[in-house]
Amino acid sequence: MDDAMVTGRMPADKKTEGNAILGQAGLNASQAVNLLYDRLIEEHDAGFLTERTPSANEWKVAARFVDALAAPEPIETPFDGMTRGEIKLHRFLTREQG
Known part of the structure; x- marks a missing residue:
């Protein structure tokens, strides 16, 4: 398979900082771009690139x-305030009557 060149523009300081972070992970820019394209192809979607974390204000509104x-409102029942034994007795007596 023939290799193809991918070119992109960005501020020099962004490239320097990004390359340093990639280097810490043992990657270079070419490997990172290949990983990006692998994920795009695997997911057939670029949505993961546009997902974002809500802002602090959006969290406050939510x-x-x-x-x-x-x-x-709590539902009131005839069993409110009864012990477990009282409930069993009540059910037994009710069953006997019915």
């Missing part, structure tokens, strides 16, 4: 929304 949801 938290306010969740906090604003009303908690459901």
Whole structure:
């Protein structure tokens, strides 16, 4: 298979910093680009490149929304306040009557 050249432009300081990080991982820019293309081909989608973490403000808005949801009212039952034994006795007596 013939190799093809991929060219991209970026600020020099970004390249220097990025290459240093890749070097720490034992990679060079060509290997990183190949890994990127491998993932693009595997997933048939570039969505992973555009995914982002919500901002702090977006988290606050979401938290306010969740906090604003009303908690459901507790359901009252005839068993409230009874011990487990009292509940069993109540069910036994009710069953006997029915």
